[in-house]
Amino acid sequence: MKRRTLFALTGLAVLAGCGSPGAGSKGNTGLSFANRLTVPPLLAPTVTADGTKQFALTMRKGRTAILPGKPTATWGFNGAFLGPTVRAARGDRISMRVRNQLGEPSTVHWHGMRLPAAMDGGPHQVVAPGATWTPHWTIDQPAATSWYHPHLHGSTAMHVYRGLAGLFLIDDAETAALGLPSTYGVDDVPLILQDKVLDADGGLKEDPEPTWGLIGDQILVNGVHDPFFEVTTTSVRLRILNGSNARMYNVEFADRRRFAVIGTDAGLLAAPVSVDRVQLSPGERVEIVVEFAPREQVVLRSVGGDHGIDEGDHQLLKFIAAEQLRPGRPVPQRLATTPRVEAPADATQRRFRLSGSDEINGREMDMSRIDEVVPAGATEIWHVQNTVYAHNFHIHEVAFRILDIDGRQPPAYLQGPKDTVFVPEKSTVRLAVRFGHHTDPTTPYMYHCHILRHEDKGMMGQFVIVEPGTEASVPRTLSNHHQHG
Incomplete structure (x- = not known):
């Protein structure tokens, strides 16, 4: 039997066992929310004489205690696990210095970025051990939440799983004028969702046996297990990235409150859309604005579905609102004015x-x-x-x-x-x-x-x-x- 045929049959067998929420799948619904959410730091650039913003990223190995007191081997950019948030604006000239200290080849792909192919960081732009790659480009696209991660053919899954991922936020003047929540880490909060398989000693297990690869029963948010976030404003903008290898998330609040979706992968919507759940497959991003009242507490969760890759109910993060909250502005009813993508009648x-x-x-x-x-x-x-x-x-x-x-x-x-x-x-x-x-x-x-x-x-x-x-x-x-x- 050919390898791919056997693999397809195995996949069908796995699918058959993945039904409605909780159907024979593991969940993670007993969290105590003991750990403060870490917000990835903003990476400060060096600005050259011609105005170019230079950002330095080093891929390196480290150790991280995902579970308290149980450090495990991880990889990160400029640290032991995950990476800093790169932030730049439309029109900025960008230069990256990507250094590889992993001891093996990797790449860094700018996921969602409109840029020349030689700067894209795909499998052809390999950074050898000890080498430095210096891509450069001018940002020319609307404001969006994008991200960066390795793209080495044959090894992307393990490199991302070990921790090589970070956000790349793009700003523009039009979005800045909308009055959306925009204080990074306070009312404009990134959430990187990733699932892990941990052994009894808290170590990362790398055993991609299911059809889709690693689907873990422990969910980390910004690399933090069992997290909470202290809310200090009535309106909070969440930039949610599915940074998992294979898992899909069906994201909602436990009280089923509605929230406004204001943007997806490549930028803002024309107008906000009120929903009580969003679905994110690997690599997708969504920007939402949610309202909070003083002293309330609510859990963000993912509920199981019937696609196989979204098995199990999982608590993600607890929001704890302060006694007094700084009021925010309502979400504008008109957001992006960029024309939507329309194909001509004779489109290829x-x-x-x-x-x-x-x-x-x-x-x-x-x-x-x-x-x-x-x-x-x-x-x-x-x-x-x-x-x-x-x-x-x-x-x-x-x-x-x-x-x-x-x-x-x-x-x-x-x-x-x-x-x-x-x-x-x-x-x-x-x-x-x-x-x-x-x-x-x-x-x-x-x-x-x-x-x-x-x-x-x-x-x-x-x-x-x-x-x-x-x-x-x-x-x-x-x-x-x-x-x-």
Whole structure:
């Protein structure tokens, strides 16, 4: 029996055991909320004479006591676990100094960033042990919550799981004028959700046996187990990232209070959407604003679903409001004015078939093969068909809009700008995809499942962006992999 066929059958067997919330799955609902939430520090840049903001990130090994008194081996940027928050504004010239002190190769991908392919940090921009990579670009996209993480082909899952991840926040003048909560760490709070498997000694276990890879029963928020957050304002903006390898979260408050979704992966919505639950597959982000009253306490949680990757009910974080809260402004009813992504009537249509855990359109990833050639500035319609169990789909460099999921409109809060989308089992998602203007016929961007074990196993393809009219002359085989260090 072929390996991928056996793997697909195993996946179906796993799916069969994952039903409604709590159906034979582990949860984590007995927390005491004993640990103060850590907010990742903002990384201060050095500003050069020409105004360029230089940020320094060092990948390194360390030890972290995820459980009190039980340190375990972890990886981090500029520290032992996770990384600082990089923050810059539209129009800023950026330079990064990424140093690798891991003792093995890695990369750093700027997930959600619109930038030249050679600066993207995908599997071709390898940073060798001891080397320093210095990508640079000008930020030219709307305000958004993006992030950074390794993208070394075959090792992405383990590098992220061990702790290499951080946020990259983009600001712009239009968003700043809206009066949204914006004091970082006070009323503008990042939440990086990750699940871990811990052994009896509190150590990280790395045993990706299930179809989707590691799905842990311990949830960390910003690297903190069993956390609480002290609320000091009536309105709090939460920037929530699903930084897990495979787990999907169905996020709600325990009292089912409603909150306003104001943004998704690639920027703000045109108007806020009131909901009581949001769904986040790996790599997706959402920005919400929630209201609190003095002295109240409420738990943020994830409830189990029937997709296999969202098994079990899990408490995430307890919010504890102070006796007196500083009042906030109401969320504006008009947010982003950026036109939504619209495909022309004659838009190019591309089709992608996800099968098993390691193929797109019947082929595994090949670092030397260009799968798609796209003219700069194009808006296309991509059909992403999932023939098996749960997958999702991330496209580098772009912003897209979900047109429909199996012919039905997505929920209103998912109709904003995105770069990652959940593709339910045996469904087809149509996307209107807007590409940028950075051209390079010899350096590819990636599209792939963001369930990281699937990505590592080969569920990934490559595309280049080229000058319009030159598509037919672009070689489909790469002669080198642009490795650094």
